[in-house]
Amino acid sequence: MNILLTNDDGIMAPGIAAAYKELVKIGNITVVAPSDRMSGAGHSITVFEPLVCEKVTIEGSFTGYSVSGSPADCVKLALMEICPTKPDIVVSGINHGANVGINVYYSGTVAAAMEAAFYRIPAIALSAAHEENTDFKNAAIYSLQVIEKLLPVTLPGVININIPALSKAKPKGLKVVPQSTMGFDEHYIKTQNDAGQTLYQLAGGTHRDVDLPSDTLALSDGFITVTSLGFDMTDYKGMEKLHQLKF
């Protein structure tokens, strides 16, 4: 099996090295990842400038390609220029921090997987809950266990896998749960710089949630979460309302 591996924390991040170490047991891996940390990149792509691509070796881990762009850029470039053959699967991660709820929109990790899905290639996004010392090694081991169960199935779109915090306890189990659509509680910290300009630093970002079963809730309860994400944003209930209007 040919695997394309990417991430959004950058090619030097510990999460992608941990993912590589496990995934190499089940396939041939091509690594194409951002040269820099791209957290919050969402589904941004580089349109006005060329991408710089360099072959790099990460000591004690892998040789891959670093790209001066976003996670989605990496997948586009890998599929069109770098991968020797079309990958059977694209894996993105392991991200340092969960990607559940509306975070899937801000997430470069999910966007990279979604980009592969645009090309009709099965794609998996891997994220581990943010801790001071996130245990990427065990997060990768749990991730591989889930991926091996998924592989016999024809996967539609993106499978979004999140591993709960592992420093204090093992996962309580695994839940297949929908994406939460609740927002965040967040705010800005306002300061001024020496030039007298007003600066705002984003802070907070706690997920609001309700009692409905969701990825956000299940993850915070200590479960591994697995969610199927698609890329038809059409809101069909909304469409019904629009069809009733006289334009």
Place this chain on the structure above:
Amino acid sequence: MNILLTNDDGIMAPGIAAAYKELVKIGNITVVAPSDRMSGAGHSITVFEPLVCEKVTIEGSFTGYSVSGSPADCVKLALMEICPTKPDIVVSGINHGANVGINVYYSGTVAAAMEAAFYRIPAIALSAAHEENTDFKNAAIYSLQVIEKLLPVTLPGVININIPALSKAKPKGLKVVPQSTMGFDEHYIKTQNDAGQTLYQLAGGTHRDVDLPSDTLALSDGFITVTSLGFDMTDYKGMEKLHQLKF
């Protein structure tokens, strides 16, 4: 009515000035837009650095706030810090270039509207087909006609409005159509810089489409398109497959 107006082409772009000129007829507008051109920004947000926010006057048009970030950053900051009261509606655009099909994922214009939807504020994304001299003035007039028809309705999520090329003909009419999920035909142009690094410039980007009714098809046929977009990415058919697995 209080309107928050933003875009992704930057606060100096002609599209936002054209939108302002029409929208001011129906409400009080606060403009908060990126200081720079942010095409392809997707739903990226700025997490590691503070945003610089400055009050600016665009000669002959409006006084607003420029923000050193993405379109989604602008909406977050506007809602939490800048708008005097919660806006009744958020409008993003008019973008220079259509945002149909999977382009809605790459689009900062749509992302800004989606960010407002996360806050449960009705949101509208406006885009005009890319031409050498896109007719933003008439695109804005058509946009306002559509918005006025939409306003009595409780809008869910984002209403994505695209105006076809106007230089050669008027729109053939208006179609309420779902988002196309087909991909692009695109490629990279490979070069080298003086330092011997390999560079790749993204090129192409023609929408693939089939005969199914969609935003992509209707727009290229010369119709104004209106699409309801939601923010639950969960693929419920995919979820059924996942529920059948034994994890």
